[in-house]
Amino acid sequence: MILNHNLIMKEFLINISKELKSLSLSLNKTSILINKPWTLVDDENEIQKLIFKKNKDLVLSKNGVVQMGRWDYFPEAKSILIDRKYDTILCNEVFIDNGILILKIDGTNDTYFTLSNENYIPDLNPVRYLKELKSKKLNIKEFLLKDNNVLEVHLSKNQNKPSVGDKVVIQGVKTVDGLFKILESDKYLEIRRNTFSHIFVGKKYNDINSQEFQIIQRSDNDFQLRDYVFKNDRISKDDEIILSQTKKIILHNGIIVRVKWKLFNLWWI
Structure with missing residues (x-):
């Protein structure tokens, strides 16, 4: 029932959860959880739906086939207990907001999964949602580079485009000095000491x-x-x-x- 993300996805969830930590809510406010259309896409690329009821019933549905389970929340541990009849798992909060739940199986380092609220994420794409949330809330502008890496410019407050001195990282880590070509563009970004320096344009001459x-x-x-x-x-x-x-x-x-x-x-x- 639970989607065990691959290594790349796990690293993405770990990194973005740390970056968005200050924005995370808690399931302590169970109104976030109750009677919402929470879904996940499993390893077979099939949609599974979980509806947490106020009376602690849990409706689990896959391909229209419904099973009934139970759930409970333990605020002292920031953990949710999910009884799926055939097994019971304890999951720790990693990142919570009205659109997405990132949870980790208690006692593990790599068993993560995400639940998407269909009302907020109709395409059930948690990666897109999290990237957009990060860009909006942390005022980050992303550039896809020629080598398919993603360069992030942490924009100055109240700015919507890079300015000299803005912090820059590639794939979440510090970068080296140099020019970085934006994919499918004639534009280049100059980076100095992990900060934005200038936008260049490529011109051909003979x-x-x-x-x-x-x-x-x-x-x-x-x-x-x-x-x-x-x-x-x-x-x-x-x-x-x-x-x-x-x-x-x-x-x-x-x-x-x-x-x-x-x-x-x-x-x-």
Whole structure:
């Protein structure tokens, strides 16, 4: 009856429960629990419904087949006892709100399951619900990266887009300095010391020999000093790129450090 989540799901539930801990309610207020259409999707991808009645009866339904059980709540342990007739389990609160219950079998480290309130989660997708709850309540903006990791920017108070100094993590952990490409976009995020630094845009150019390269630049209009240069999807090293008969750029570790112009047959900074 209970869905035992796989390792990836377990880690997700552990991490997001910690992040949302301050927002968690308690089953001590049994009105959260009683007479609500709580559901879970089991390992066979079938929907199971649990209805907790005020008299401590428990209605369990799967594919229209109903069984009757019992339940009780122990506030001193923050645990709910579920008697399913064929077995009885004690579950500890992990995260509770009106839309979702995250519970863990008492005495285990990895037996988690979620119950979704159909009134709040009609698509029965607890992951989507929890991610949206986290983004809204903690003011986090997520970016799906080219490598399919998720980069989270913890936005400043009352802001709806990243600003310099906002905390950044990838998959819930600290990240390294560098540029991170947003999936299916020409935008890049620059991260410095685990904080947001700038949004860049990738623009294509050709050198004097018609060889294509890309500049990851701060401005939509034109490149400038300290912009990044990529060749063949890799950052360039020390180099100079001649753009025309009169203009070239000088790179150090893939960053534009000089722009030179040719006047009277001499190159000038």
